[in-house]
Each structure stands twice: as structure tokens, then as C-alpha cells.
Amino acid sequence: MEAKKIRSTFIEFFQSKQHHYVPSSPIVVKNDPTLMFTNAGMNQFKDAFLGNEIAKYPRVANSQKCLRVSGKHNDLEEVGVDTYHHTMFEMLGNWSFGDYFKKEAIEWAWELLTEVYGLDKDRLYVSVFQGDAGDNLGMDQEAYDLWKAIVPEDRIIMGSKKDNFWEMGDVGPCGPCSEIHIDLRSDAERAQLAGKDLVNNDHEQVIEIWNLVFMQFNRVSDGSLKPLPATHVDTGMGFERLVRAVQHKSSNYDTDLFAPFLAALAKKSGKVYGEDLSTDIAFRVIVDHIRAISFTIADGQLPSNNKAGYVIRRILRRAVRYGYTFLGFHEPFLHELTPLIAANFGDIFPEVRQQQEFIAKVIFEEEASFLRTLDNGLKMLDQIKADLKATNENVISGKTAFDLYDTFGFPLDLTSLIARENGLSLDEKGFAVEMEAQKTRSRAASESETGDWVMVNEDQGVEFVGYDYLKAHCQIIKYRVVSDKKGDKYQLVLDKTPFYAESGGQVGDTGWLISETEKVKVIDTKRENDLIVHFVENLPKNPEAQFGAEVDAAKRFATENNHTATHLLQAALKEVLGDHIQQRGSLVN
Template sequence: MSSNPQNLSGNEIRTLFLDFYTQRGHQILPSASLVPEDPTVLLTIAGMLPFKPVFLGQRTPEFNRATTSQKCIRTNDIENVGRTKRHHTFFEMLGNFSFGDYFKEQAIAWGWEISTKVFGLSPNNLVVSVFEDDDEAYNIWRDRIGVKQARIKRMGADDNFWTSGPTGPCGPCSEIYYDFHPERGDENIDLEDDSRFIEFYNLVFMQYNRDASGNLTPLQNKNIDTGMGLDRMAQILQKVPNNYETDLIFPIIQTAAQIAGIDYHVSDDKTKVSLKVIGDHVRAVVHMIADEIRASNVGRGYVLRRLIRRVVRHGRLIGITGEFITQVAERAIALSESAYPNVRQREAAIKAELQREEVNFLKTLERGEKLLEEIIQEVKQQGKTSISGESAFTLYDTYGFPLELTQEIAAENNLTIDEAEFDAEMEKQRTRAKEAHETIDLTVQSSLDKLAEQINVTEFLGYTQPAATAKVEAILVEGVSQEEAEAGTEVQIVLNQTPFYAESGGQIGDRGYISGDGIVVRVEDVKKESDFFVHFGRIERGTIRVGDAVTAQIDRACRRRAQANHTATHLLQAALKKIVDDGISQAGSLVSFDRLRFDFNCPRALTAEEVQQVEEQVNTWIAEAHAAKVEVLPLAEAKARGAVAMFGEKYGEEVRVIDFTGVSMELCGGTHVSNTAEIGVFKIISEAGVASGVRRIEAVSGPAILDYLNVRDKVVKDLSDRFKVKPEELPERITTLQTELRNSEKQLATLKSQLAIAKSDSLLQTVESVGDYKILVAQLEDVDPESLKSAAERLLQKIGNGAVVLGSVPEAGKVSIVAAFSPEVNKKGLQAGKFVGNIAKICGGGGGGRGNLAQAGGRDASKLPEALEQGRSELKSAFS
């Protein structure tokens, strides 16, 4: 222990906490990934989350006592980050846990001991809270620990009764608060006053189970779940005004400030908020990417992308216009690597992902700036003085414009923002965010909850049996449980056992039939709901009833196709790792009967040569006839052997391993060929990008190859017949036709331009003189945009000092407008781009270009005369 606990670093606090509980029989366990095993939660949001199966009684713990420092991410109150003293997206929760071992008295005693003896906090600075009805905890604090009665506060269920959902394990809790101002006395202590108090240690006494009626029943095993905020303890011990100025995060803030060329300590409040947001969010995204989360537009990938974009936005607010995140990330990596070595190991991936997202978003911001300019011009034309809150929110949500930046630019144009409407839109977004995966639900979820206690779970026999006798456990029609259903009805059927594979791991469900005495049900799909296999189909004959004995038979031809395609995805991933990059990992897949799709993480497109090499490698392995070895192993042993796991997939303590020796070994619950030779042949159809950093390969294999070749052969024969050439002569014939077409298009464009010029020469007699300038505004019929532009340039040359504005309707529903200004017109402050863009809005369009020549489009041809007249009027006004 440090000789002076008040000078402890964040790393020392973490070490002292873990050592304290290790000395008291606790097993130190590593932090779990930010991607939780629990599918009901998007990200790891609490220290107890990795132990949820233990608290539920679903898993027997290896140790009765454990201690951890758990990485967590929460974004439900993201707008408070940087604005309050202690809101974060990323934080570390120090915890000690008891699984049916010690309980309240020991947890309270150790909580007080580590706070006062190890971290040196004076008892005079501590206040504790207990649940209002928890006399046991109250008495322990008062009589066993010796806390003054005035500094023990009873609080209601909202504050001091921990629940994770409407049902499941729960219990009262007791919290320890630090009092920054004990000199204010013990009268009227208000723990909600965060200027005086900070809660830093929460002790949860998980002793009850709540049923659906709200009744509490004592648990057989009482558990302890605690959490001490590392950032909060660092703030207390380092005597800084907020969590952000501790050594855990402030160096990151200082790095951002240096890049911006500012001093945090003398900055105004808004600048400090932006610096805090950057520091917090960069720390969060570094750990998220280290745990292999990739930016995307869905799920946790969207959370990552949103955080990165907030960093960029706040960087703009403090004057940073170029790329900077990777520089700040380097500081965050350096701060974290001693406790979390994976951040340094994943440094290259972290920086690559951040740079890619930052560059893409900077381009989006540029588009937002252009949109804001259009909004401002439209508001001015309408004679308004305020930009709508909805428009400001669109800029914020879609283009990353902070409200403050929109307000600043609007103010430069003497406009305001409807903040009330903006706040209303923001509140809608917050509500949506809070509804998405931000609670820990300890209840067992299933769409068959009402039947769960009445029917048996489904036993899967499909790895070895294509058919099986079974009993009908349940029948659902349009989601409603029925005792029977007759011919013609769409049904969902649950059997006690089945050979049908249920959709999982990218592989679609089997097809086939369920039959019995006078009964035939065509099964079109199978899905798994909790432990029940639900067979979706249509009754073709007879009436099926709950309790019926039936035969379930899969379509073997479909199964063989799925097996070939699924094994092909394993070989494909192995080939990509071997030929392209060993760091490639699966990002998703589809295994269908007619094709396969494999998504993988890769920052660049594959070359044509690489695609060919990958295809050849897969076919080589197929020809080598590698036999499949299928084993069920403990997860740790499977990983130790080198089995590849799909990132984000949830695995139990035992896993099924598919091993094609020397080629591929993966954790997989799907169906596969017994030997690669059964696949026959493999063909890549396409390789393309589907998201930032994610590529997709589509391919066919096995029997589906024949379908693919038949389609291609039909197309080739049809083209050969049309062009009257042999198949091998098709490329040359098409190249010749393309060349002829390009030449014809050039000739046509020349003729159109000449025709437009001929038409436009007749307009010279309509030229108007206004002062020293000449104006020509007219409409030409059936002239394409390029020809219209050529005509405008020629007319301007002929009239000299002035402006030419031409409009045309080259095809139904489209408007084209061109403006050409002489240098003298530009000197008066008129720009062709802004001018033509404004009048095009009358036609429901827009556009722009250079100051001397610009073009715009529109959708409403009936408004073209009005737009041209508006242009004429503006020019006359400017020139007079």
C-alpha cells in the first residue's frame, strides 16, 4: 500500500482493490469483453453482467468469491458526458462478488475497511445509505462498524433496492458516499447534493427472487454484488474537482488541447465540455475497437460510430479542422496498456478504424455545411428569421453538426434557431436510445413463455438423422396457441424432437414434411425460440392436433446443398486468411440452398488476382478430400487448439468443433459435409464492399453450381444468337459495338450543340440593356444540359459585358437552367453558382458551380417561366 493513499494513481487504486480481496479468498478474474455473452444487452454495462448466469442459477461458479475490474460502456445519458462531474460512456467498475458464500455483515465490514484503511478515507467524510426496510444492514453499520446514526440514511426502493427487470433475483443495497464538506454538519444531509456528496461504492445484497406477481421469495443462495467506481475513487483521492481531471483521463484531454492549441485550465466552460467529451469518448472507442467492435449503422457498431462522430464534432468546436483522433488515441492506448494489454496489441486496427471513420465523417460534415447554406438561403427567401428546430436536428443527427455550430453560423446571417423544437427532437432520440438494450434483464425471454411450463423442449437429432418420429407439443396459428389446425392453414408447430435444422449461425432452416395419419404439413422454414424448434409451414392435408404422433422428414437434397455451402464458407475464410490477411475475421454470413454469402472485416477491396487465388485454393482443398472431424469440447480447450470463433457469437461452456485437418477448424453448430470432396466445386460470383471496412463475397458450390452454369449458358447462347457470333467472339463484338456507340453519341452531342447554338442566335434580338450591362434571359425548347451550357457561353461572348440565363426542359419532368456571367458582373458581387441555385429552387431543384458559369436542375417544368422571370428581375435590380 502507498504510504500516502491520497496520492494514489488510478492504476494503484485498481491494484490495491484487487489485492485486498485476493488476500480475503477472492479469485481475480480478467475483465470480460465489452461485447457481452448476454444477447439481451448490447454492451457490457455493469460489473455483475459476466456473472449473470451464476446469479440465475444457470451456471455453477468455479469460485465462491471473485473480484474484478470490469470495463463498461453506457450511452443512455450520453448528453451529460462532459457537462457533469462524473458522467462517462466508458468506465471501470471494481467489484467483489460472493456466490452463496459471505453476505451482508462481511461485505459491509470489508467495504468499510478498504475505504478507510486501504484508501485512507476519514470516517468523518463518509456517509452510508441503506434500504428503508433493511434493519439488518442499518444495525450492522451502526453497531458493528460504528457509523454515527446521523450519517446512516434510509432511502426508498428507487435508490436502494436493486432490480434488473420485472422478475428475477433482486435485493436491497447499501451505498457509501464521500462527503467533501463534513464541516457542514450532520443535520439535513441530502445525498442528492452532488456538490457535496459522491457515491463511490455500492453493495448489493441479492437475497430475493421476484415473481410475475411482484412477490418476493428468499433465494436459496444469497449473493453479494458490489461496484466501486474507479474514476470516482481517483477523483476523491487525487483531490481534483471532477472525474475528468484524474490521471485516468486528463492526459487524453491535454493531448486534444495541445492539438487545438488551447489551455484547458484557462478555457471557457463550453471548451472544457468539448475537451471532456473528446477525452471520454476516445477512451471508450479505443477499448471498443480493441474488443473487435467495428463501426456500422446497427447495434454496437452504431454506438461506436456515433461516439467517433461526436469526437470529430467537438474537435471542430474547439478549432480542430483536420484529422486528429489517432493522435489522441495513442495517448489513451498508452494510459491503458498496463491494465489492458490488448489495446496495444490491437493498436494498428484501432488507428485504422478511427482514421477511416474520421475521414468519412469529415466528408459528411462538408456536405452538412452545404446543406446549412441552402437552408439559410431558403429561410431568407421566405422572409423568416429563424431556422426550424427540425432542420437543425437533421443537421445534428445526420451530418454531425452540433447545435452550437449551427447557431454560430446562423447568427452570422442574423438568424436564430428554434431551440424548443430542436430539444423536442432530441428528446425523441433519447427515448429511443434508452429503450434499446440499456437494462440488464435477468428474466428468461421466449416468444413461447405461456407454453414453456407445459411443453417439452425440442431435442435436435438432425446431425445424424434425416427423419424421426415425434410428438406434436404445440400448434400456433397467427401466433395464438391452438389445439388443432386443418388443411389450408399456415401454422407453426413445436415437436418434442426433430431432424430439422433451425436457422442459426447464418445457415437457413431445413425444408421438408411433417406427416402422420392422414396429415401432411409442408415445412418451409424452421427457427429456434429459446429451446424450442418452431416449424413454419402449411397444412396440405388432414387435421393436425396437439399430441399427435408424426414423422418429421427433411428435404435431403436441400440439406446437401446447405451442407456444401456451409463447409465452403469455412474453407473460404481459411483461404482469405492464408492469401489476403491472417487478421481477417468473419463479420456475418448466409448459408442458403442456392448460394452462400460471406462478410469479412477488411479495409480494402481484394484484387482480381487475389479473388482468383482464393477461389483456386478452396477448390484445391475440395479436390484433396479432407475429412471432417466433429468434436464437442470445452470452450477453453477448443480455443487452445486454435479453433476459430465467430466474433459476437455466443458460446456455452462446451462447443461443437468442425475440423478439416490442416485446413480449417471452427466453432460451429451448423451442418456440414463429411468430406470436402462432397462439395464438388466452388465458384466466387462477386466481391464488393457492403460497409466501411467490411467486404462481401458471394459464391456458389456443390449442386448449386449447375443452376448457376445453366443460367450463364442460357444468357451466352441468347447473346450469341442476337449478335450472330460464336460465344468466344462475344467480347470482341461487344467492344466494337461500344466503340460505335461512343462515336455515335459524340456525333449526336455535336449536332445537338450546333442546333442549340443555331436556336440561340435568334435570341440576340431579345437582349435588354440595363445601365452598362446587357441581359439575355430566355427559354429554349428541347435542349440538353450540355448544349444549353455551350449556347449560354457563346451568347455571353457575343453580348459582352452582362449576363445570360437560359432554361430548357430536355425531357419530361426535368428542368435545366444555366447562368453565364461576365467578369464585370462578378465584380459587382454576383456569383453564377449561388444565383442559378436560388432560382432553380422555384422549380423544386438546386445546383451551383463557378462564379462565371453554373448550372442547376429542377423537377417542376411548369415553374420554369417563373424561375426565369425571377432571374431577370434580380439581374435588373442588381444592374440598375
């Protein structure tokens, strides 16, 4: 069964179980300050889990583009070294929003894997949450009993909080989960050692393929758990791992998802995949990273020197470095793989086909720039080597290596490799000290703490009236405190608001909240998921009062005019230069 068929079979199976297919949300997160990238299929449904909105459909299925290279979920250093981690991957999932729960999720997962895909039941193991004293949670007996009716008890594994309690981040929806693992070893290996002993032990052939998360709690900022208003199901299955299992391959990279990319690299480099470990790692790094780079650019994130843009630049440079060092690519090469991205993924994710030319151009420019950096870094290393030789030393200091990294973007692993080739060593501990010092400086400059929402009035939803009115009567639904080194600021949610939240590059409105006794200045308005959040310097003395919300009209009109002008400019550029023109990262104030 080809990968495309495996994906469509998943969607069709859950459509037969009355699930509505929902397209993938963008891989780049715009309206959620707790996330930089979509790291799980449930991200776009977060508000439904939290009870901030009513889900449009009670049952949903999709294939979500995900990226795990930052924050709580970070697989970057494993990518390429092993055969089953990826930066960008697809997560197949089915969801229930207050509809079905553990019984249906478990039974359908087993039906799909064993009866539809035909996976060998004797190769499958399942895990159940064993409980956690720190969170005052007992064992998930309900899930255990449901699995016991399907599989022998010796195939059920008790899992710790680390492995069997899923959380999207430090705060947010969470709950116990059941994982399904598959043993892909040969029959001879399986006869020598039971797969049960290798589950969750980083064995390349005994891997998790599906995680069934039972959303029951919300983790709040003080670390405690609060029950969600309703229970939900959130499952996630790594598409690449599923394809490997169905196609009986020993590596994700041996499937038809990656074969065309490996073949293209082999042809260009003159090297053969599967003959040398260091070369094989380079092959895997490049064919993984080109997907992550292409999908994020298509979704609006250009490589840059900060935040999400820097993550993408780091991934791209990692790929270029591996190609430079191990495959002999001293000229730009990554951009030549973008037609394969369009051909292999354009049906399910049309944006990579529509923006193929733009993606290739961005990647080419980044490659060319970094290859020049590599040349500059090599020249600097020649001088460093000469200086060390003159003083009879043989260790490149951590500060020198960090200066190469920080000033020129020169990767530590390349500095270390070149040092070894020249009989030198590198003070990696010193580098780590310098890196941590920089991180500490960065944290000190940007550290903030966001408190929990404090309810003031009954939450019946937020009505935005700002397209028609610049004034409105309103009440504060809830507020929270945001503290940083400059002091405390406050965020308010109103039941009715004329304030436009920052969107499409246009900055948020400012203005005032006016009651009979006070006047509070609104200094910004932003969108967080489906909430319109108003930023104020001072909390109203009586939050329960009735307020008049008034937008700063002069600022709004000027901003509107400038926003319209950017769209006129973009339309003119498209008309003159072509449809590949994309507006990226504009700020309209």
C-alpha cells in the same frame, strides 16, 4: 497510488478472501436480447443469478468493461458536462453465488476502503433501502443493523427504490442495495454543510463510489417480484471514481487515467485544459469517448447506422463535433489517441493492444466521413440562412433541423450553435416532435412483447448433441409466447437438441419436432445466454409429449460448407494482409 496499482490492489484483496479472478467479458453483448452492451459487472453472471446454470466459482472478483449510453442506464448527456460520469467505465466488483451475503459484503467493503486504500472514514456515508409499498417490500433492516455496528447512525441514509433498489433492466435479477458515498469537498465546505445533505443530489464532489447489491428477486414481465432460488451478492465500484478518491483529486479527469490523453489533446490543439469551460467540456468529451469507441471496436462492434453500431457512431460523432467546434480540429484526430489506449489499458485488456492498428483505421475512416458531412451540413445551413433572410424570418424550423440530423447526421447542438452565431434561433420543440414521430414509427415497426417462461417438464439442463447427430428424442422443458404486430410466435427449450443455435455468424438450424400426433416446424434456433431457444410458429397441442427432433439436413450441410469457406477466406486474408484482419458481422446462411 497509481491507477494500475489501485486496480490490482482490489483484485488481490478479494483473492485473499478466496475469490477467483475472472477476466472482463466483452463490452458488446451477443447472446442476450435484453441488452445491447454490458452495462454492469453482473451481466456475465446473469444465468447464475437466475438459476439457469451453476456458477463455476462461489466467489468471484473482476474489473468489467461497461458502457452506459442506451436503455435504462444512459449517462451520455452528462459526460463531459460534469466530471464524474463516463460512457465507457470499468466496474470493479465482487460476487457471491449462494455463498456469503450482506454481512461479509458490508464488512469487506469497509475494510478495503478505509484500511487498505486509507480513505477518511469521516468523509464516507452509506445508504440503505427504505422499502417500497408498490413492491410490497419493507426496509432492509438487516443491512441497517450491520452498518450501525460499523458507522455512526447519522451517517446511514434511507434510500428510495430509485436509489437503493438495483435492477439490470425491465426484467431480470434485482434486489435492495447499500451504496457508499464519499465527500471530496474541502474541509471549509464540509464545515459549512454536512455531506449527508448532498448525497444523491448530483453534487460533483459528493459522489457514490460503491454499490453493494443484494440479489434476492427476479422481476418478471408482468412487473411482479419472485424470490430467486438462492441469495447472491453483486457489488459494483466505479474504478474512475475510486482512483479520484484515492488520489485526492477533485475530478475523475485529473487522475492519471486521463492525464496522458488530455496532454496529447492540449499539445495538438494548442489550447490549455482548465482555462475555459466550453473548451474543458470538449477535452473531457473526447478523452472519455475515445475509450468507449476503442473498446467497443476491439470487442467486435463497428460503427453503423443501426442498433449498437449506431450508438458507437453517435459517440464518435459527438467527439468529432466537439473537437471541430471548440478545439479547431478540421482534420481527423481521434485515431491519433489509439496508441495511448494501448499503452494505458493493454495490460489488463490485451485486445486494445492487439487490435490497435485496426481500431485506428476504423476510427480514421469514420472521422473523415463525418468531417465531410459537417462540411455538407454547413453548406446547407448557408442556404437555409439565405432563404430565411430573403423572407425576413429568423427561426430554423424543427423539420429543417430534423432533416439535417436525419439525412446528414448533422447534430442538433451544432445546428443550434451555428444558428445563434448568425443571430437565428431554432425550433427545438418542433425538432423534438419530429424525433418522437420517427421513434413512434420505429417502435410500431419493431414492437414485440415477450412473455414469461412456462414450465412443462423438470429442468435438468440442456444437452446439445448436434455435432454428432441430426436427430434426437427430446422433451420440451419450457416455452414462452412472443407477440408482435404479425401475431404470436413460440419459443421452446428442449432437454436434448440436435439443433445448432446461431453462432459465429452461422445461422441457426431449422427442422421439425415430431410426436405420434403432430409435426411442428422449427423455423430458427438461437442462443440466449446459456439456453438453446427453438422458434416455432405453432405451440404443440401436447407440450408434455415425447418428440423426435429432426434437423433439416440439406440446409445444415450447405450452411456448414459456407461457414467453413468464410474461415478459409479469413485465414487467407490474414496470411496475405496481416494479423490485424478481423472478421466482423458476417452472416452465413
